Amino acid sequence: MMPRLSLSSRLALLFAACTAVVSLFAGVLFGRASEAHFVELDQQLMESRLAVLRITLKDADTLERFKQRLPDLLENLRQQPDLTLRVRSPDGHVWFDSSQNLPDELPIHSGLESLQINGTDYRVLNPTPDTASEPRLTLLLDITHHQHFLQRMQHLIWLTVGLSALATALLGAWAARSGLRPLRRMSAIAASVSADSLNARLPQKDMPAELAELAVAFNAMLERLDDSFQRLSAFSADIAHELRTPLSNLLTHTQVTLTRPRGIDEYREALHSNLEELQWMAQLVNDMLYLAKADHGLLSPRREPLELGREVDALLEFYALLAEDSRIELSREGDGHIAGDRSMLRRALSNLLDNALRFTPAGGAVRVLIGSSANGIRISIENTGTAIPAELLPRLFDRFYRADPARREGSSEHAGLGLAITQSIIRAHGGQIRCESQEGVTRFVMELAEKQPSP
Numbered sequence: 001m002m003p004r005l006s007l008s009s010r011l012a013l014l015f016a017a018c019t020a021v022v023s024l025f026a027g028v029l030f031g032r033a034s035e036a037h038f039v040e041l042d043q044q045l046m047e048s049r050l051a052v053l054r055i056t057l058k059d060a061d062t063l064e065r066f067k068q069r070l071p072d073l074l075e076n077l078r079q080q081p082d083l084t085l086r087v088r089s090p091d092g093h094v095w096f097d098s099s100q101n102l103p104d105e106l107p108i109h110s111g112l113e114s115l116q117i118n119g120t121d122y123r124v125l126n127p128t129p130d131t132a133s134e135p136r137l138t139l140l141l142d143i144t145h146h147q148h149f150l151q152r153m154q155h156l157i158w159l160t161v162g163l164s165a166l167a168t169a170l171l172g173a174w175a176a177r178s179g180l181r182p183l184r185r186m187s188a189i190a191a192s193v194s195a196d197s198l199n200a201r202l203p204q205k206d207m208p209a210e211l212a213e214l215a216v217a218f219n220a221m222l223e224r225l226d227d228s229f230q231r232l233s234a235f236s237a238d239i240a241h242e243l244r245t246p247l248s249n250l251l252t253h254t255q256v257t258l259t260r261p262r263g264i265d266e267y268r269e270a271l272h273s274n275l276e277e278l279q280w281m282a283q284l285v286n287d288m289l290y291l292a293k294a295d296h297g298l299l300s301p302r303r304e305p306l307e308l309g310r311e312v313d314a315l316l317e318f319y320a321l322l323a324e325d326s327r328i329e330l331s332r333e334g335d336g337h338i339a340g341d342r343s344m345l346r347r348a349l350s351n352l353l354d355n356a357l358r359f360t361p362a363g364g365a366v367r368v369l370i371g372s373s374a375n376g377i378r379i380s381i382e383n384t385g386t387a388i389p390a391e392l393l394p395r396l397f398d399r400f401y402r403a404d405p406a407r408r409e410g411s412s413e414h415a416g417l418g419l420a421i422t423q424s425i426i427r428a429h430g431g432q433i434r435c436e437s438q439e440g441v442t443r444f445v446m447e448l449a450e451k452q453p454s455p
Helices: 007-056 063-078 144-179 181-192 209-257 264-295 308-318 320-325 342-358 390-395 418-428
Strands: 083-088 094-097 111-117 120-126 136-142 304-307 329-333 337-340 365-373 376-384 432-438 441-449
Touching: 007 063, 007 083, 007 111, 007 120, 007 136, 007 144, 063 083, 063 094, 120 144, 144 181, 181 209, 209 264, 264 418, 304 308, 304 342, 308 320, 308 329, 308 342, 308 365, 320 329, 337 342, 337 376, 337 441, 342 365, 342 376, 342 418, 342 441, 390 432, 418 432
Parallel strands: 329 365
Antiparallel strands: 083 094, 083 136, 111 120, 120 136, 304 337, 365 376, 376 441, 432 441
16 A cells, blocks of 8 residues: 655645646746747748749749749749749649659648658748739748757656756755644644643744634634543542442441341441431432533433423422421512423422522522523522632533532532533533622522424
């Protein structure tokens, strides 16, 4: 299998081919133009000599009168060694040939032609006689020197084409190699990128205009990869951190239980305690699997008509006792209709309501506002309380992230995945979610497209 040509070699060959084609085309045009020019010069020369011959042979309409003019004709021809003449009678009989090498048959129709006789090139002119009694003249002009010039010019054209193609290939290879130096630098940097060196970046300032956009895109890709890798590393560390506490509790509790024989009730109590930790771990794993499906686009929400006011009221009724114990006011304003997955949207709204109730102080309020937006339906869940610092808002939807560091780690209720799951559900429905927090009010805003269910 032949090795694939490099880009520099391809460009060099392309330059050489283009130069060869252009040079050959220009050479052919120049050759045709030169040949046409020589034909024009030969015709002018033969017509001027024809005028002299016609004067010499004036009134020589018979063979006897022609013989009388023959000495003058021979004298005239001696002064023009490159001209050969055949004289025929008006009825076509040959009266005179200035050369014995002329064939018996020559072109007799009027006009200018080219002819080769015994290896010699001639231009043949048969003028139209002025009168029917005038002898018929055939002039042959030796154009060997013209043909030699044209042949030398053709050889020169081929030589020029070859040399120019070779020179262009060499110069093109040098130019392509110099021009592609930034691309090789990009390749070297790309080859050096690994999990430990994702901070490498291409120098955009020194890039040509054609590669600057590629460098920007490449650097943006490295930024995304670096951010994703950092998030993945943090996610792995968070998983280990979250599972460490329940596993440690299970091991410690089991070891203590097995230190001595115990009664049935004590073993049952130990199993119940371990069951709580196992349930927490199972819920954590299920949430992680749910987010993994969302990352790979495997969440496929059903499309069914939903009345948002009714769905929100059902959730508020569920949280009513908890809100009453904490002296928090729950309310809903507005209504709307969308096509979505009831269980998934209830889970997303439930996560946001649970989050709002936990961070609303006693005597505060949680409100759900439903209205229309430019893209469809807008749902806002807001609660009073301490505002979230602006620098923390972009990270609220990160997995295992807790804006409140004082929360007990390993909590079976709050692992820091609720907002990440909510965001995945909203995005699976083609919507967006964001958080706003200022002046003692924190607001989670969801915007969903108002679509009809598919038939």
